[in-house]
Amino acid sequence: MKKECISCKVDISAVNNSVIFDCPSCGKVEIVRCGKCRGLSTDYRCPNCDFVGP
Ligand SMILES: [Zn+2]
Ligand SMILES: [Zn+2]
Structure with missing residues (x-):
């Protein structure tokens, strides 16, 4: 699965x-x-609980 x-x-x-x-x-x-977003420390947001992390 992709x-x-x-x-x-x-x-x-x-x-x-x-x-x-x-x-x-x-x-x-x-x-x-992805490795690129990790390198840039791009924020992510959990779609379930709205937790935002680097
Ligand atoms: Zn990415
Ligand atoms: Zn969550």
């Missing part, structure tokens, strides 16, 4: 250093971040 970065919607299989983790606040949503 995974898209939560911030920029890129297919993370095409980007190195991408990460997938459960929301640190609610733990119910899988947060997908």
Whole structure:
């Protein structure tokens, strides 16, 4: 299944250093971040609990 970065919607299989983790606040949503957004410290927002993290 294709995974898209939560911030920029890129297919993370095409980007190195991408990460997938459960929301640190609610733990119910899988947060997908590409290596580029990690490098830029782009904010992400959990669609379930509105947690915002770097
Ligand atoms: Zn991204
Ligand atoms: Zn959450």
